[in-house]
Amino acid sequence: MRIFTAALATETNTFSPICVDRRAFEESLYAPPGQHPETPTLCTAPITVGRKVCRDKGWTLIEGTAAWADPAGLINRKAYEGLRDEILDQLQAAMPVDAVVLGLHGAMVADGYIDPEGDFLTRIRTIIGPDILLCAELDPHSHLTEKRVAAADFFVVFKEFPHTDFVDRAEDLWRIAVDTLEGRVKPAMSVFDCRMIDVFPTSREPMRSFVDKLIEIEATDPDVLSLSVIHGFMAGDVPELGTKTIAVTNARPEKGAALARALGMELFAKRGTFMMPWMDEKQAVSLALGATSGPVVIADMWDNPGGGTAGDATVVLEELLARGATDVAIGMIWDPIAVQICMAAGEGAEIPLRFGAKSAPGTGNPVDGLVKVVRVQPSAEMHFGDSIAPFGDAAHIHLAGIDIVLSSVRVQSYDPSLFTALGIDPTQKRILVIKSTNHFYAAFSKIAAEILYCSAGSPYPNNPATNPYRRVRRDIWPIMADPHGTEAA
Incomplete structure (x- = not known):
């Protein structure tokens, strides 16, 4: 097997006055092919985990560039296009490949690109064709767009906030990829839109028990390959902002859709109760x-x-x-x-x-x-x-x-x-x-x-009910009290 891997990641606060250029990536992490260190940098764990997996399997891992910039505001267009095209050219040179396994964040916004990850994944799909496996690890503070879901076979998302499990989830990503390539599973990804904006620390209830429930379902239901929650990133003013649930099943999309919906509505029922209390x-x-x-x-x-x-x-x-x-x-x-x-x-x-x-x-x-x-x-x-x-x-x-x-x-x-x-x-x-x-x-x-x-001063847009969004949909909690109509029901 020949597997291509790379990482391109940052988190964009569209309200931040600090713009991101290529130097911002170079200050945080810029590793050309083969130069990524042995330790991962959050969204680059698929590379370091992939080295071990491919070494153990006797497969060829072709490493592309890994780039991570600490979160800030809008990404310079030339910086995004340059890093994107650098990785795409590396992939093109590596063809043919049996799979592409990526490390992404999922909350990038660049000048001229409201959905850079969707653009990136779509271009990768065009290069590799419809039948080659394409999967990625995501940060939960991201935006799961329809374009990304259409391009990828499946996503695995960090479960924990704080993100202490990024290596564990990269191992899950590779486990599913290996099982797919060796013919044991056929991943089907189902997504449910919770139509809410919230913050979900897993260091406290009720999110702690919810994540434990996801882990228990994964361990006990043989049809379920992975369960994830996209928390959303409230400082990203994008049309598809919001919380979403993902169920990846073994060729059981109907079951996955029902499970993603049930889990999503469970989160929606507890909206507004997840965040830790704060003071001035x-x-x-x-x-x-x-x-x-x-x-x-x-x-x-x-x-x-x-x-x-x-x-x-x-x-x-x-x-x-x-x-x-x-x-x-x-x-x-x-x-x-x-x-x-x-x-x-x-x-x-x-x-x-x-x-x-x-x-x-x-x-x-x-x-x-x-x-x-x-x-x-x-x-x-x-x-x-x-x-x-x-x-x-x-x-x-x-x-x-x-x-x-x-x-x-x-x-x-x-x-x-x-x-x-x-x-x-x-x-x-x-x-x-x-x-x-x-x-x-x-x-x-x-x-x-x-x-x-x-909560001191006002450096961050921390109230989605009053944040000055221009692109975010209006039929989403807390902008709308009950977008699912559950109270009327």
Whole structure:
């Protein structure tokens, strides 16, 4: 067997002012054929898992380019077309192939392309023809369009949020692909549109039990090859935004359609109950200061670079400074210019510095102060499960009793190693402020005495009922109270 694999992925917040060009991919991950590292970068797990599978089977794996950019705004048209065509040319050169196995995200939007993944998959289908297997792993914070479903044989989606299972799901993707190529199964994909926009953290109920139910059905029903939920990505203003369920069965499309619908309506019945409760910055700081043990983690949940924001908001920091809080560490604030200044000053220097809140309204005010440059770290990295997340040149500064990590590459706060990389022991701090909606939970919950979810400022469109959408359909909850008519029934 000859299998082609590649990855092209990012998540587009169409409201974000930060545009994505080719350099953004190169700063996060750009790996030409054969140069992908042994560890995956979230959406590139099909490549690293595929190496092992094909090695064990004695098959030929032809690797194309792997490209991942940290989430931001609109993708530059030339950047998307260039990366797309680079991979398509590699596929064309590899023909004939028996299958194409991809790593995608599913929430890209590019200048001139409202559905880049649909465009990409359709072009691949044109090259390989109707009978060659085409499958992909997706992030659940994506948009499942009709064009994508028409082009692919099946999708497998991360089940967990935080996404701790991207390698496990890549293994599922390859298991189904191998069984298909060896004639044991004929995957049939069924999709149900839940007609809702919501957020589904699996670290709490009711989504925890729902995901466990999916896993149980997969394990006990021989007809079911895979079950997935597309959560949707509320910061993507696209026509087919919304939650959808996927059932991949062994040649049982009618059963799959009924199962996808039943699971989708179960989610719809619980709409509005999945999200963790949150508070504003004043309440979060008050509770953290009053805690009897630490560290208390304040998640600045909407200034999350993983959702496409800048990660440079200072709202929580300003509240901490106003309250005279000490023994606090903040990780991170994105400010490449401030990092450059700190690196030029050198470790131990005391300098006047203005940093933060440069990207957009609703992110607070730039902070001015006499800071001590405690440490500078070129090419800093942190862990994210089996992956490594680079955050570029970074600086650890100290201001009025608060330790702050400044980064030059936008990335959310996945893991406490972001602090240790800059010489800060997070377990010894009274308060930790991080920028992440929920991906932080798996790692930070292990050291936190308490976790507070904080909605501070307005860096992110976090209310789908009032977000200024231009393209999103109107017959979807919560824009429409009951688009399925279940209450009338």
